[in-house]
Amino acid sequence: MRQRAVNIALLFALLALLAIGTLQGGRLRHLRESERFYRWMDSVTADVYLAGEEDQGDIARRFSAQALSITADALASAAVPPTPASVAAALGSGAIGALSRPTLESGMPKDRELFRQVVASTQRALGGAPDTPEGDAEIVRLLGEGDPDGRAWALAKGPELAGARGDFHRYLRARQLAFARDVDIVEAQSSGVNLFNVFFGFRKVAANFVWLQVDKYWHMGMTHRMLPLMKTTVMLDPKFVDAYLVGAWHLGYNLTAGMGETKPQDKEWLPKHRALVGEKEKFYYLAVDYLDDGIRNNPREYKLYFEQGFVHYRNKIGDYPNAIKYLTQATRLPHERWVPRQLYQCLELNGQYQEALRGWRDYLRRFPDNIVAPRFIKRNEGLLEEQEGDRLLAEARAAEDPETRREKRQLAFRAYDKAKAIYREMEEAFGVGRMYRLEALTLAEEGRYLEAIALLEHARWQSSAFWEEASNLIIEYKQRAGIPLSTSEKKAVLRIQDEELRRRTLEQRLREESRE
Amino acid sequence: MSSVAVSAGGLLTPLRGPWTIAWYTYREGIRKKTLVGFLILSLLVIFGSSFMGAFLNPTTVGDVEKDIDLKLIKDICVTSISIFGILITIFVSASAVPTELENRVVYTILSKPVRRFQYLLGKFAGVQLIVLVNLGLMGALFFLLLYFRQGVMPTLLLWSIFFTYFEFLIVSAFTFAISCTATSAVLPTIGGLFVWITGSLTEYLKDVGVRSGWKGWAGFEGPSDLMEHFSVEKLVGGLAESLFRVLPNLQEYNLKMQILDKPPNDPPTIDLIPQLIIYGLVYAASGFILAYLFYRRKEI
Numbered sequence: 014m015r016q017r018a019v020n021i022a023l024l025f026a027l028l029a030l031l032a033i034g035t036l037q038g039g040r041l042r043h044l045r046e047s048e049r050f051y052r053w054m055d056s057v058t059a060d061v062y063l064a065g066e067e068d069q070g071d072i073a074r075r076f077s078a079q080a081l082s083i084t085a086d087a088l089a090s091a092a093v094p095p096t097p098a099s100v101a102a103a104l105g106s107g108a109i110g111a112l113s114r115p116t117l118e119s120g121m122p123k124d125r126e127l128f129r130q131v132v133a134s135t136q137r138a139l140g141g142a143p144d145t146p147e148g149d150a151e152i153v154r155l156l157g158e159g160d161p162d163g164r165a166w167a168l169a170k171g172p173e174l175a176g177a178r179g180d181f182h183r184y185l186r187a188r189q190l191a192f193a194r195d196v197d198i199v200e201a202q203s204s205g206v207n208l209f210n211v212f213f214g215f216r217k218v219a220a221n222f223v224w225l226q227v228d229k230y231w232h233m234g235m236t237h238r239m240l241p242l243m244k245t246t247v248m249l250d251p252k253f254v255d256a257y258l259v260g261a262w263h264l265g266y267n268l269t270a271g272m273g274e275t276k277p278q279d280k281e282w283l284p285k286h287r288a289l290v291g292e293k294e295k296f297y298y299l300a301v302d303y304l305d306d307g308i309r310n311n312p313r314e315y316k317l318y319f320e321q322g323f324v325h326y327r328n329k330i331g332d333y334p335n336a337i338k339y340l341t342q343a344t345r346l347p348h349e350r351w352v353p354r355q356l357y358q359c360l361e362l363n364g365q366y367q368e369a370l371r372g373w374r375d376y377l378r379r380f381p382d383n384i385v386a387p388r389f390i391k392r393n394e395g396l397l398e399e400q401e402g403d404r405l406l407a408e409a410r411a412a413e414d415p416e417t418r419r420e421k422r423q424l425a426f427r428a429y430d431k432a433k434a435i436y437r438e439m440e441e442a443f444g445v446g447r448m449y450r451l452e453a454l455t456l457a458e459e460g461r462y463l464e465a466i467a468l469l470e471h472a473r474w475q476s477s478a479f480w481e482e483a484s485n486l487i488i489e490y491k492q493r494a495g496i497p498l499s500t501s502e503k504k505a506v507l508r509i510q511d512e513e514l515r516r517r518t519l520e521q522r523l524r525e526e527s528r529e
Numbered sequence: 530m531s532s533v534a535v536s537a538g539g540l541l542t543p544l545r546g547p548w549t550i551a552w553y554t555y556r557e558g559i560r561k562k563t564l565v566g567f568l569i570l571s572l573l574v575i576f577g578s579s580f581m582g583a584f585l586n587p588t589t590v591g592d593v594e595k596d597i598d599l600k601l602i603k604d605i606c607v608t609s610i611s612i613f614g615i616l617i618t619i620f621v622s623a624s625a626v627p628t629e630l631e632n633r634v635v636y637t638i639l640s641k642p643v644r645r646f647q648y649l650l651g652k653f654a655g656v657q658l659i660v661l662v663n664l665g666l667m668g669a670l671f672f673l674l675l676y677f678r679q680g681v682m683p684t685l686l687l688w689s690i691f692f693t694y695f696e697f698l699i700v701s702a703f704t705f706a707i708s709c710t711a712t713s714a715v716l717p718t719i720g721g722l723f724v725w726i727t728g729s730l731t732e733y734l735k736d737v738g739v740r741s742g743w744k745g746w747a748g749f750e751g752p753s754d755l756m757e758h759f760s761v762e763k764l765v766g767g768l769a770e771s772l773f774r775v776l777p778n779l780q781e782y783n784l785k786m787q788i789l790d791k792p793p794n795d796p797p798t799i800d801l802i803p804q805l806i807i808y809g810l811v812y813a814a815s816g817f818i819l820a821y822l823f824y825r826r827k828e829i
Contacts, residue, residue, distance in 0.1 A: 016825075019825070020822065020825065020826075023818055023821065023822050023825075024822065026818055027815055027818045027819060027822065030811055030812075030814050030815040030818065031775055031815055033811050034775070034777065034808065034811045034812050034815060035774050035775050037804065037807055037808045037811055038774060038777075038778060038781075038808065039774070040804055041778075041781050041801070041804050041805065041808055044797065044800055044801055044804060045781065045801075047797070048797040048801070051796075051797055160796055161794070163796035163799070165796075166796035166797055166800070167796075170797075170800075186739065215608060217604040217608070217786065218604050218605055218608050220604075221581075221600065221601050221604055221605070224597070225581075252790040253600070254596075255596045255597045255600065256597075259597075
């Protein structure tokens with residue numbers, strides 16, 4: 014009798030423990046589901062910040078494999094190893110977008126629609142205006158800074174976002190989200206039973222071995238075999254940040270090293286990036302896509318933003334606004350000391366001297382031992398004065414009243430004098446080049462074109478940074494003075510005209526696209 | 530003062546027996562050749578992982594080469610600890626009780642003033658001691674490898690190893706329960722592997738529930754919904770979902786891999802850690818009570 018009572022008591026204890034386990038499991042499931050939702054929000058936030066306001070169609074276009082028709086696997090199966098040029102030609106129609114594309118069952122991803130819902134709900138919860146634009150929302154700010162105090166996480170798991178969370182999981186099961194693309198989330202949860210979950214660790218180990226193979230192919234010169242394996246590596250392990258970094262470096266630098274420039278008239282329109290591209294540029298954008306993929310999977314990894322901004326957009330493509338965007342995001346996350354320095358240099362290259370100056374001053378305050386910052390502060394102070402002088406001179410030229418014209422000119426030359434004084438203090442080639450520019454400008458304003466041209470001819474050999482600007486000024490002054498151009502200068506003029514034609518074509522394409 | 534000592538001693542007396550059994554189980558367990566074989570193999574794999582970087586050719590992109598080398602070590606080590614650790618856990622948990630039945634040691638022990646509960650507690654504690662020592666050895670080697678490679682204390686790794694133990698604890702408890710019904714170690718070993726594989730696939734029971742269109746027990750809308758709600762397909766879905774909720778889900782312990790990729794102060798990870806510990810302890814206790822229930826009914 015006593016035995017039976019003990020057995021029943023034990024059975025009850027077992028059932029009670031299983032009930033507690035079930036409840037605890039429920040709590041864990043809630044946290045895990047909230048975590049997936051949180052990671053998705055993180056990923057979309059990075060995209061909101063980087064891509065700005067765009068509609069669902071834009072996302073669909075970015076994620077559609079249609080824009081590029083051949084796959085990287087097709088390259089791998091080629092009987093004869095293709096040359097870099099033929100790889101580029103093939104990629105032109107295909108593999109740029111084919112590296113890692115999710116299959117969306119509905120065709121149109123629901124990410125932005127759902128994110129707007131999240132923004133409205135969080136604004137209500139935080140007491141802000143519910144119709145705040147996505148980019149200005151508090152949740153975007155919190156996640157963009159890496160959620161240091163866990164407020165975004167509290168919202169993601171809390172009752173405020175219960176509706177959006179439910180919708181997220183519904184869309185996830187229906188494979189309608191483009192930004193929740195980690196294999197263990199999308200494939201293991203939305204598809205049938207597989208053993209991936211049991212051997213979760215093996216997947217990462219497999220990714221490492223595939224990567225060793227990529228490395229081997231690179232050193233064997235078999236670049237055509239690298240691309241599909243690079244895709245496989247990051248599919249197996251979307252958190253393999255170094256694979257994204259090295260892979261993009263191969264695409265942007267190593268594969269393009271032996272390629273020539275494409276003539277402007279031979280460049281093709283790349284709708285996804287809205288750019289006219291030659292063979293080299295196709296690889297640059299392939300690298301950009303590859304890194305963007307990495308950013309979507311690892312939105313809190315500053316290295317990816319830095320690499321994208323500095324190495325690809327700044328150094329390779331020369332797209333400074335985009336470089337600034339990515340580098341700014343890199344500085345919002347925990348980063349190394351050199352990251353802000355590259356951002357300020359890009360700001361300077363983009364003509365944002367005021368912002369660059371503010372940045373460098375702040376940098377010097379934080380790192381007083383830095384020897385580069387004082388130089389760049391001077392440089393931007395000078396450029397700011399120069400910019401002010403240029404603005405006043407342009408106003409003086411446009412002014413009809415002679416008195417105003419005289420006054421503006423005086424002010425402009427006063428600004429130039431200030432800039433010259435700063436450059437003189439700098440005692441470096443950059444300052445020398447800028448001083449020559451101002452001297453030449455003064456001479457040209459007085460109609461002394463021959464002297465200005467002679468000065469510029471000398472100046473461009475003094476500062477490499479001034480070479481292009483000096484050469485352009487020489488052409489401008491020669492044209493103004495009616496002096497015949499040299500052969501190379503005539504070629505340069507034709508090149509500028511080609512660029513102008515290219516720009517017009519680009520604008521025309523953009524207009525056609527927006528009408529569609 | 531002396532009365533306090535006496536009462537404390539009185540409280541500890543029931544634990545003295547289990548502790549002796551646990552210590553004996555541990556000493557006997559670490560002598561097993563199969564176990565030592567698994568351990569040596571795992572240590573070789575962990576040590577060998579540090580040479581994987583030699584297959585990488587030097588690159589010029591900053592510290593990337595070093596980072597990839599570290600990643601190789603981390604992934605291989607965590608996976609091998611997980612695989613060899615679970616094999617050691619299953620093997621030890623499955624053989625602890627049946628071996629003593631086979632060589633009749635259990636009769637000698639139970640003839641002493643030791644209750645069955647104390648005996649089982651001692652055996653279970655001994656098994657955990659073996660698992661912890663093995664995990665500690667593998668973890669220590671991994672820790673040292675990483676420490677010497679990266680030059681900083683890999684604290685996240687300690688969390689990773691800690692979680693691995695709780696996964697082992699659940700598998701160990703249920704394997705131990707199966708072993709209490711068996712007379713040889715073969716069936717519990719197969720049962721333990723089954724526990725591990727099904728525990729890792731529990732997530733799919735949810736998928737079965739969702740695909741069947743099961744709306745939950747509360748989703749029944751009255752007599753008109755009777756045929757629709759309780760169709761065979763949906764009942765199977767309902768059963769699968771109920772099992773999903775009750776059975777331990779080892780997939781939750783994937784955090785041990787994910788934690789190595791995440792920043793140190795990741796808010797969801799901080800929230801998940803204590804919940805996972807409680808989860809592991811609750812299911813381990815369930816497994817142990819189940820084992821005791823089986824063992825009570827056993828005729829020895």
